Amino acid sequence: MTSHRHRITNRQLGAWHRRLGLAAAAILILLVASGLLLNHGDRLGLSRIYVQRPWLLDWYGIHAPAEPRGMALGAHWLSELDGRIYFDRHELSNVRGRLKGAVIFEDTIAVAVENDIWLLTPSGAIIEQLSAAQGVPDGLRALGVDRAGRLVVEAAQGIYTTDSKLLKWRRIAPQAVNWARPMEVPPALRAELAQQYRRRELSIERVLVDMHSGRFFGNIGVWLVDLTAVACLGLAVSGLWLWARRAR
Numbered sequence: 001m002t003s004h005r006h007r008i009t010n011r012q013l014g015a016w017h018r019r020l021g022l023a024a025a026a027i028l029i030l031l032v033a034s035g036l037l038l039n040h041g042d043r044l045g046l047s048r049i050y051v052q053r054p055w056l057l058d059w060y061g062i063h064a065p066a067e068p069r070g071m072a073l074g075a076h077w078l079s080e081l082d083g084r085i086y087f088d089r090h091e092l093s094n095v096r097g098r099l100k101g102a103v104i105f106e107d108t109i110a111v112a113v114e115n116d117i118w119l120l121t122p123s124g125a126i127i128e129q130l131s132a133a134q135g136v137p138d139g140l141r142a143l144g145v146d147r148a149g150r151l152v153v154e155a156a157q158g159i160y161t162t163d164s165k166l167l168k169w170r171r172i173a174p175q176a177v178n179w180a181r182p183m184e185v186p187p188a189l190r191a192e193l194a195q196q197y198r199r200r201e202l203s204i205e206r207v208l209v210d211m212h213s214g215r216f217f218g219n220i221g222v223w224l225v226d227l228t229a230v231a232c233l234g235l236a237v238s239g240l241w242l243w244a245r246r247a248r
Contacts, residue, residue: 028228030211030212031212031228034208034209034211034212035212037208038205038208038209038212041205041208046203046204046205046208047203047204047205048203049203049204049205050199050200050201050202050203050204051199051202051203051204051207052199054198056202056207057198057199057201057202060202062198062201062202063194063198064081064082064193064194064195064197064198065081065082065197067185067190068080068081068086068185068190068193069081069099069182070182070183070184070185070189071099071101071102071180071181071182071183072183073102073103073104073109074104076088076109076124077185077186077189078099078102078109078111079099079185079189079193080098080099080113081193081194081197082197083096083097083098084096084197084200085097085099085111085113086193086196087120087124088124088189089189089192089193089196090124091196091200092118092120092124092126094126095111095113095118095126096113096114097113097114097116098113098114099111099112099113100112100113100114100140100141100142100143101140101142101143101144101153101179101180102143102180103143103144103145103151103178103180104145105145105149105151106149106164107122108120108121108122108127109121109122109124110143110151111143112140112142112143112153114140115131115132115136115138115139115140116129116130116131116136116140117129117130117131117136117140117143117153117166118130119166130166134166134167135162135167135168135169136153136169137153137155137156137157137160137169138155138156138157139155139156139157140153140154140155141153141154141155141156142154142179142180143179143180144177144178144179144180145177145178146161146175146176146177146178147176150162150164151166152172152177154179157171158171158172159171159172159173159174159175159177160172
């Protein structure tokens with residue numbers, strides 16, 4: 001009789017063991033796959049690979065700021081969207097900060113961002129960065145060109161101009177300057193910049209971290225991961241129990 005009860009108990013325990021395994025299988029596969037990828041994230045460059053799918057960006061609630069700050073330069077546009085600087089539709093990846101002004105200066109484009117002046121080719125390639133180390137006045141507020149075609153900046157301590165090689169800056173009295181002013185960005189470009197912005201916000205690494213923790217699916221996902229951990233504990237205990245009984 002006792003042996004019969006043991007056989008029934010083992011059969012029932014084995015059934016529950018299988019059910020737990022099946023219930024936890026899908027979550028376990030997700031946890032193992034995401035964990036393996038995260039362990040090699042640096043080598044794979046997952047923090048530098050960005051999600052492009054609109055539905056996934058919408059799932060995370062990632063949206064671009066409503067209105068870019070733009071300045072027209074002939075047939076081109078210099079725009080800033082939440083600290084990111086764009087030449088037409090292309091982001092200047094090394095340039096970050098508040099756009100203060102952009103003008104065509106001789107055969108180059110001068111762009112004031114924060115306290116730096118960036119020089120670009122007419123096609124938008126970066127030539128050089130000028131900062132305080134090169135004598136750029138502190139506290140840039142605006143950028144312009146005077147009647148003589150010289151580059152002029154408005155800074156915290158006044159108005160300054162420089163020589164043709166942009167090596168020496170000197171303070172001058174207020175005068176007639178064609179200051180760069182923000183303009184409304186065309187709708188087509190505004191929509192493209194919004195898409196460009198969204199596509200550089202969400203990395204693959206962040207998605208994998210959220211999947212691994214369950215946060216990708218909100219509070220329900222966190223509870224599912226917790227329940228899977230409990231199920232794994234149950235699998236371990238029931239497996240040991242079954243092994244011990246069979247060994248006996």
